Amino acid sequence: MTAKVVAATGNEAVANALRQVNPDVSAAYPITPATDIMQRFTSFVSDGKVKTEMILVESEHSAMSGCIGASAAGGRVMTATSSQGLALMWEELFIASGTRLPIVMALVNRALSAPLNIHGDHSDGMGARDCGWIQLWSENAQEAYDNTIQAFRIAEHMDIRLPVMVCLDGFIISHSIERIEYIDDDAVSKLVGEYKQLNPLLDLEHPVSYGPLILPDYYMEYRKAHAEVMSKVPGIVLDVAKDFEKISGRKYGLFEEYRLDDAEIGLVILNSAAGTSKDVIDSFREKGIKAGLLKPRLFRPFPYDEIGNALKHLKAICVLDRADAFGGSYGPLFIDIAASLYPHKNGPALINKIYGLGGRDYMPSHAELVLNELVEIAKTGKVKMIKEYIAVRE
Amino acid sequence: MATPLTLKELSKKEILLTSGHRMCSGCGAPIIVKMVLLASDYPIVAANATGCLEVSTCISDYTAWKIPWIHNAFENAAATLSGVETMYRSLKKQGKIDKDIKFIAFGGDGGTYDIGLQSLSGAMERGHDMLYVCYDNGAYMNTGIQRSSATPYGADTTTCPAGSVIQGKPQPRKNLTKIMAAHDIPYTAQASPSHWMDLVKKVKKALEIKGPKFMNILSPCNRGWRSKTDDAIQLSKLAVETCYWPLYEIENGVSKVTFKPKEKKPLVDFLKPQGRFKHLFAPENENMLKNFQEMVDKEWGSLLKASGTE
């Protein structure tokens, strides 16, 4: 198992993973901060390092449309986008998942307009959480690289056949240089394997029709079938992770539990801010405070049972959301965490903090503030305010 | 394949759009699709924009298509087919496919002139080897006859009805065929199901050309046009003979009128049988008829000039 250690940005790592997977077609449109992935990838195309045929479409809506056409035709397809691009292809996301096409997309998380902001937050991925795609969230460049490779195996599994989006924080991870271990080309090739076709359009012997009109007598059956397939995803994610461990030495689960076993207070947080928080958890542990952290990786489908069981023993939890659900509700991650703890009647007290919107920095001091508040809540059992924005000027 | 181009010979081929579709009785669109598919000697893979044709030919487990076919959404037949065509090229390059397949996108004027214009323009500009066939019935018929940019001047539709203040569509039709020709694609043409041989010849020619091709085909809709159920061929013939819908092609920038009516009929011959133009015959709308005739004459004149057939 030869690993190549490099210094690379998140986008560079994802582009390299895509190069190693070597898809048949990609249709993509640039948008900050995802552009770099496709720029690097197209330089591989121009130098003949991949067999991928590029479609340099005229909008993100056409990007996903082209991906759908290519995937239905019968081959491996990928793309990358962020924020407004994802928003523009919104109807196509549902069509891709409803048609059960195993497209893989790198989503470089960026805030949604208005106001226009090109920096990292989770509003784009969260806004699309119910479109029927599988979502994997990545803390750092290594995870983004690893998740991208595993995404193809998950998407293309014959029991699944669903599109997968791999999320990574815009600018924070996409543009920051980190230490990354690349797996060698052959090992990735072997892990991902040959693309298996299902009802390809290009099979002239068996002409198929994609995209029928479905009336009230059948629509619900298709949705139930989709829901059923979603229920198989966590098992397959774990299976693929096992295979991935063999070629990388790195373990992956549905989520990461950091010093959670005996924790009394805890943070639930996604992506890069989880990395920042883990250091603060360590410092609190040194002070003798039993703090822990849970970082979801598979966000859709959400592993309610497993996460509920992992968190039920805590006294107080803060769920930090890097996106607000703009309808004046709780943050999206909070809502799912609350639902996962619902069956556990004597579960932990929950609070929700909204942080880091539009690329606002999340500092260790913010984690400290939150953890101190949790210590108080664990002691007194009293919650002052369930939902609060942190690091915002009054 | 040098079989003579006669209906008799064509009738020996299998029609790859079956009966049992749910297009209205007397609809022009399935006639067009039938002719386009019969014209091809190659296997076809098709994409279809949302609209009458798509919704009526593939419902639940019933599909009238005997060729591989994909419907994605309303505005992206061209983008979707770009994806299919690119996957074909990729797999062919990898040696995984060796057949010669042709790609045809079908879209109504709704999914082509308006919401689909961007994806059509993009696909044509990128040079995909595909033919886009627009079946132009002059309105968003599937959702109940709403106005599109292809709706003729003065036509009554449900979103620009002829009322007491506004008399139908105030804008003239958008000339999409010219817009497509301006993309400098190798082949652009207009056709009509009434002139089947002209239509079939054009499709055959298009399929032999490598690169993006566009054909705009007039598709009478007896519901939206408020005409008789059996009028489709008669009306499309009148459309051609009044020069409302000239039959021409632009090949590598060179215009050619492919059918010059022996006697150019007055536009009212085409308008009279259609209920959507009824209000134009009221005395107070006389100038609208005049305007309309002038528009048609101007366009026909410039087309003849461009073709060098004055």
Place this chain on the structure above:
Amino acid sequence: MKLKGWKNVNPGAVVTEAGSALEFKTGSWRAYRPKWIEENCIQCLFCWAYCPDMAVNVNDGKMTGFNYDYCKGCGICALECPGKKGNKAIVMEEEGK
């Protein structure tokens, strides 16, 4: 057609049986039906070319009649029929008479 349950629907609603629309008989839509008067037929095949429903039967280059399972009675065939010496080979009659 008995309705399938969610366990048996095709993934992604892809229709895998080409031409399955043939199971849907649109002939019941008719109010008028075409009648073929063979002695006036010049076998021009316009009816076959212009039928929107592929409901004109042709065998070895010759028109042999109508497929009433699908014919919607639009009347295009009758209108376009040139007939022989002014006598149509196709006339529309009221259905059910």
